[in-house]
Amino acid sequence: MRRKTSTMAVGGAAVIAWAFLLAAGIARAEAPVPGNEDPNNWPQYHRTYNAWRYSPLDQINKANVSKLKVAWIHQGGDITHGIQETPIVIDGVVYSITAGNRVAALKGKIGKEIWRYEPKLDPITKKVLFSPYRRGVAVGRGKVFIGTVDGRGIAVDQRTGKEVWQVQLTDFVNCHGCNFTSPPVIANEVLTYGSTAGDLATAGKIYGVEADTGKKLWEFETIKKDPESWPGDSENTVGAVRGCQAPSIPTRNWSTTEPAILGRISSVPIARATISTPIR
Numbered sequence: 001m002r003r004k005t006s007t008m009a010v011g012g013a014a015v016i017a018w019a020f021l022l023a024a025g026i027a028r029a030e031a032p033v034p035g036n037e038d039p040n041n042w043p044q045y046h047r048t049y050n051a052w053r054y055s056p057l058d059q060i061n062k063a064n065v066s067k068l069k070v071a072w073i074h075q076g077g078d079i080t081h082g083i084q085e086t087p088i089v090i091d092g093v094v095y096s097i098t099a100g101n102r103v104a105a106l107k108g109k110i111g112k113e114i115w116r117y118e119p120k121l122d123p124i125t126k127k128v129l130f131s132p133y134r135r136g137v138a139v140g141r142g143k144v145f146i147g148t149v150d151g152r153g154i155a156v157d158q159r160t161g162k163e164v165w166q167v168q169l170t171d172f173v174n175c176h177g178c179n180f181t182s183p184p185v186i187a188n189e190v191l192t193y194g195s196t197a198g199d200l201a202t203a204g205k206i207y208g209v210e211a212d213t214g215k216k217l218w219e220f221e222t223i224k225k226d227p228e229s230w231p232g233d234s235e236n237t238v239g240a241v242r243g244c245q246a247p248s249i250p251t252r253n254w255s256t257t258e259p260a261i262l263g264r265i266s267s268v269p270i271a272r273a274t275i276s277t278p279i280r
Contacts, residue, residue: 042089045136045183053086072111077102077118081133088139095158097134101148105161115161122150124173136183138191141211147180147193153209165214169193169207178205186211 035052046053060068076083076098088095093114094106101121105114125132132149139145143155143164151170156163170178184193191211195204208217223230 041091042087043139044088044186045086045138071109074104074106074111074113076104084133085136088137090139095137095139095144097137097146099134100132101134101146103137103144103146103156103161105144105158117144117156117161117163119146119148119152119154119166121148122172125149125179128176128179133181134183135181138183138186140186141189143211145184145186145191145211147182147184149179149181151175151178151180151195153180153184153191153193153207153214155211155214167209167214167216169209169216170195170205184209190217 033056034050035048035054036056037048039056042055047055074096076096078099080099083098085097089108092108094108095103096106097103100118102116102118104116106112107114121132128149134146134149137144137146139158142158144158144161146154146156148154151172152166152168154163154166169180172178179196180193181196182194184191189211191209193207193209195207203221203223205222206220208220209215210217
């Protein structure tokens with residue numbers, strides 16, 4: 001009897017193991033291929049969290065791309081520095097930002113404007129190196145998030161375009177390069193901004209903001225004050241910051257880049273270090 005019970009137990013374990021492996025195989029088969037998630041939308045700057053900027057759609061291909069024609073044109077306003085954005089597309093609505101930090105929501109099929117929002121920028125922005133161009137917006141939690149050339153974070157209602165909150169994150173007037181040109185990054189309830197800084201004599205910073213209220217949560221110095229790595233005062237004259245967020249992981253990866261060569265500093269090593277900042 002003991003021997004028979006043992007055999008049945010082993011057989012039962014084998015059945016359970018086989019069922020587990022079968023379920024795991026089904027789960028793997030159903031999991032989307034990285035970079036192919038949500039194919040009908042472009043919901044963030046790089047489209048997907050792995051930042052491939054790849055669309056799996058195949059209606060437009062090498063065979064028919066030469067037959068494309070203009071369907072509609074939308075005039076975004078001021079053309080200073082051109083249009084440098086990657087538009088966000090969600091459920092048939094295009095969220096676009098142009099010079100002057102002007103944001104518009106458009107009907108994707110016909111180009112009709114649903115709403116437009118234009119912040120009143122500090123007049124000193126007309127004298128800075130970077131004209132008020134933008135590379136995009138972030139959309140989430142029912143809002144469209146903007147970083148402005150005068151160092152503010154702004155949220156507008158995704159449906160109406162009405163301002164929800166704004167917060168001054170940098171001392172823009174007294175800090176060269178303390179503005180925002182890249183879109184912020186959303187991770188759950190936290191929104192992060194990386195200051196421009198690149199090609200300028202200033203150290204880039206990262207700012208964490210509560211996405212629903214605009215409350216500033218934290219500020220991160222990207223350059224460690226280490227004389228062996230950054231001789232003299234060179235830590236004050238280096239680098240921009242760019243970021244991306246992996247889903248379900250409580251860290252955000254940022255890269256610091258492009259130190260400026262200034263004054264008595266004859267050379268500064270180019271920093272391309274990845275920094276992970278914790279999300280609360």
